Amino acid sequence: MNSVRSIFSRLEIDERLLGMILCLVGIWIGFHLLSDGRFITPRNLYNLSLQTASVAIMAIGMVLIIIIRQIDLSVGSMLGVTAMIIGVIQTFWLPQILGGGHPLIMVIAVVCGITIGAALGGLNGLMIGYLGVPSFVVTLGGLLIWRGCAWWVTQGQTVAPLDENFTLLGGGVYGTIGETASWICAIVAAVVIAFAAHRRRRRHISFGFPVRPAWAEIAVVVAQCALPLGFAAIMNAYEMPAVAAQKLAEAKGWDIPEGGIHIFMGIPIPVLILVALAIGVSLLLNKTRFGRYVFAMGGNLEAAERAGINVKRMTVWVFVLMGALVGVSAIVASARLQSAGNSIGQLDELRVIAAAVIGGCTLAGGAGTISGAILGAIVIQSLQSGMSLLGYDASLQNIVTGLVLVLAVYIDRLYQQRRPG
Amino acid sequence: MTAPLVEMRNISISFGGVRAVDDVSIDLQPGEVVGLLGHNGAGKSTLIKILSGAYQADKGEILIDGKVADIKSSRDARDHRIETIYQNLALADNLDACANLFLGREMTSMGLLDEPAMEAAARKVIGRLNPNFKKYHAPVSALSGGQRQSVAIARAVHFDARILIMDEPTAALGVQETKMVAELIQQLKREGIGIFLISHDLHDVFDLSDRLSVMKNGKLVGTVRTQDVTKDDVLGMIILGKQPGAAAA
Ligand SMILES: Nc1ncnc2c1ncn2[C@@H]1O[C@H](COP(=O)(O)OP(=O)(O)OP(=O)(O)O)[C@@H](O)[C@H]1O
Ligand SMILES: [Mg+2]
Numbered sequence: 001m002n003s004v005r006s007i008f009s010r011l012e013i014d015e016r017l018l019g020m021i022l023c024l025v026g027i028w029i030g031f032h033l034l035s036d037g038r039f040i041t042p043r044n045l046y047n048l049s050l051q052t053a054s055v056a057i058m059a060i061g062m063v064l065i066i067i068i069r070q071i072d073l074s075v076g077s078m079l080g081v082t083a084m085i086i087g088v089i090q091t092f093w094l095p096q097i098l099g100g101g102h103p104l105i106m107v108i109a110v111v112c113g114i115t116i117g118a119a120l121g122g123l124n125g126l127m128i129g130y131l132g133v134p135s136f137v138v139t140l141g142g143l144l145i146w147r148g149c150a151w152w153v154t155q156g157q158t159v160a161p162l163d164e165n166f167t168l169l170g171g172g173v174y175g176t177i178g179e180t181a182s183w184i185c186a187i188v189a190a191v192v193i194a195f196a197a198h199r200r201r202r203r204h205i206s207f208g209f210p211v212r213p214a215w216a217e218i219a220v221v222v223a224q225c226a227l228p229l230g231f232a233a234i235m236n237a238y239e240m241p242a243v244a245a246q247k248l249a250e251a252k253g254w255d256i257p258e259g260g261i262h263i264f265m266g267i268p269i270p271v272l273i274l275v276a277l278a279i280g281v282s283l284l285l286n287k288t289r290f291g292r293y294v295f296a297m298g299g300n301l302e303a304a305e306r307a308g309i310n311v312k313r314m315t316v317w318v319f320v321l322m323g324a325l326v327g328v329s330a331i332v333a334s335a336r337l338q339s340a341g342n343s344i345g346q347l348d349e350l351r352v353i354a355a356a357v358i359g360g361c362t363l364a365g366g367a368g369t370i371s372g373a374i375l376g377a378i379v380i381q382s383l384q385s386g387m388s389l390l391g392y393d394a395s396l397q398n399i400v401t402g403l404v405l406v407l408a409v410y411i412d413r414l415y416q417q418r419r420p421g
Numbered sequence: 422m423t424a425p426l427v428e429m430r431n432i433s434i435s436f437g438g439v440r441a442v443d444d445v446s447i448d449l450q451p452g453e454v455v456g457l458l459g460h461n462g463a464g465k466s467t468l469i470k471i472l473s474g475a476y477q478a479d480k481g482e483i484l485i486d487g488k489v490a491d492i493k494s495s496r497d498a499r500d501h502r503i504e505t506i507y508q509n510l511a512l513a514d515n516l517d518a519c520a521n522l523f524l525g526r527e528m529t530s531m532g533l534l535d536e537p538a539m540e541a542a543a544r545k546v547i548g549r550l551n552p553n554f555k556k557y558h559a560p561v562s563a564l565s566g567g568q569r570q571s572v573a574i575a576r577a578v579h580f581d582a583r584i585l586i587m588d589e590p591t592a593a594l595g596v597q598e599t600k601m602v603a604e605l606i607q608q609l610k611r612e613g614i615g616i617f618l619i620s621h622d623l624h625d626v627f628d629l630s631d632r633l634s635v636m637k638n639g640k641l642v643g644t645v646r647t648q649d650v651t652k653d654d655v656l657g658m659i660i661l662g663k664q665p666g667a668a669a670a
Contacts, residue, residue, distance in 0.1 A: 283533070289534065299516055303521075308499060
């Protein structure tokens with residue numbers, strides 16, 4: 001055990017992340033066997049990625065919130081009210097001004113969604129940072145208030161159908177970037193990964209710092225590159241249903257070859273949004289002063305303050321970021337459902353917090369990773385999808401998800417205690 | 422005589438009803454070590470936190486190089502090149518030595534943290550203070566008291582302090598490490614840095630300080646030149662709150 005550990009530390013591999021990936025693979029294989037081979041299929045993984053996107057996007061923000069030792073219980077309700085408002089804007093207001101189906105409708109709805117989310121988050125942040133009300137209380141209030149407001153927007157009526165361009169953002173049948181673009185994205189990602197690793201290594205050598213052995217460096221880079229390429233391959237293996245493909249080809253005026261047209265889906269738009277946000281916020285968290293201060297605030301608030309960090313303003317910005325991500329989630333979630341009902345996002349706060357915690361955020365603050373939280377979101381969604389595939393109802397799904405949450409944190413604790421040093 | 426490096430004049434501050442510091446005046450010359458002594462709760466840390474920007478005085482003023490300085494925050498203090506090593510070390514436990522050393526003043530290139538450059542600088546300055554220091558990548562919670570102290574002192578040294586405040590710098594340290602800090606103080610003193618040194622260890626302070634200021638119940642008992650007094654005189658000042666007859670400086 002110890003020798004394995006020393007190899008890991010020599011290679012600078014995050015053991016925790018690796019453990020989670022292995023767990024996830026185990027869960028997938030288990031469901032695959034139990035469901036007679038229906039789980040690990042392009043179609044199911046495509047749907048799984050869609051279902052995960054909304055919670056995973058919010059989990060990105062929750063990581064920062066938990067690192068600075070706060071909590072946000074209001075994200076599900078903020079998602080609800082934001083989705084309702086942008087639903088009304090794009091369905092009732094804008095078509096009257098711009099005419100139905102106008103391409104600007106989607107743009108305006110997106111901008112409104114993000115702005116409303118950021119504003120609600122900022123309100124939380126102001127009360128927590130400047131007025132000193134504990135975040136648990138502020139956001140518990142928000143949980144009730146915004147859910148109530150979500151109902152109020154339309155007196156409980158569900159808004160549908162949403163704008164057609166807008167629903168593409170939810171990753172329906174046409175909501176993907178297509179086969180070619182998927183490959184291009186994956187290849188670009190792989191090149192960037194390899195290039196960044198090379199640059200980092202060169203810089204470390206130039207400063208005379210120790211680096212991984214070359215074979216290990218290459219192995220890690222290959223493993224990292226396999227992720228985008230593998231994902232693109234799976235998404236490109238999922239064939240668009242024949243009827244939809246036919247309609248698309250007709251709409252675009254493509255020739256339909258003999259034996260019908262075969263179109264492959266490629267990466268869904270919400271997943272692309274998730275990946276872009278995850279990379280962006282990871283950079284912010286790990287490579288900028290802002291991120292450094294986020295960690296410092298969680299580690300020792302007083303030290304952060306004495307180091308000249310404006311912790312009140314930082315708190316507001318972290319909650320604004322959370323709110324903006326909730327706005328994006330509201331867009332993705334309502335676009336996927338192609339409607340906005342006042343219960344949208346209900347209980348999401350719990351899934352989001354669970355994802356972050358399973359992903360390694362400690363509620364004591366100061367620690368957490370975005371990749372972990374996203375993996376956490378995938379684990380939760382895999383459990384729920386897998387169990388519904390096997391025909392278990394929601395009550396059992398909740399029980400299992402809850403057990404996994406507690407178990408994950410317990411195992412983490414054991415692991416941390418045994419850790420040398 | 423030139424103006425002192427720092428002069429704190431008639432400083433008072435209250436917390437609720439408690440006058441933690443009551444009309445205290447102290448000063449510091451370049452290259453001088455002034456020891457600040459007094460019982461628990463005498464007001465030493467509070468006085469010094471006013472200089473480092475953590476608190477603001479209710480009354481009184483601070484002069485730096487003879488000019489009134491308005492110190493409202495730790496940023497302002499830094500702008501005057503005042504660095505503080507706090508009694509309870511102000512380190513973020515979850516960050517490594519390098520991140521702590523640069524906290525609030527990170528090096529960046531193109532908006533991103535320049536980790537290698539910071540690490541190189543950290544290795545240079547910490548290595549000079551504590552050649553045995555190895556754990557540059559561990560969170561500082563995994564460091565010993567002396568190693569943590571090295572990080573805290575390195576922070577002050579790296580950023581070119583003119584005025585250094587050390588509040589119980591050796592409280593958490595073993596004999597060897599205490600000696601290291603003492604040597605360091607001598608070295609900084611030779612470089613012309615003015616140091617306020619707070620410590621409960623009378624021997625340490627006696628050996629290192631040029632002058633001693635004693636506080637009791639928030640008030641200044643008096644300031645004396647170390648060479649003019651004995652340890653017993655100083656003990657008398659701390660306990661009785663009375664200045665020994667002839668030794669006023
Ligand atoms: N933030 C605060 N709020 C209220 N009272 C305070 C605060 N800080 C200090 N005090 C009070 O002011 C007085 C002086 O405290 P201070 O910390 O300056 O003492 P000290 O001389 O540094 O003691 P020690 O040797 O134990 O460090 C004490 O009575 C303390 O209780
Ligand atoms: Mg004190």
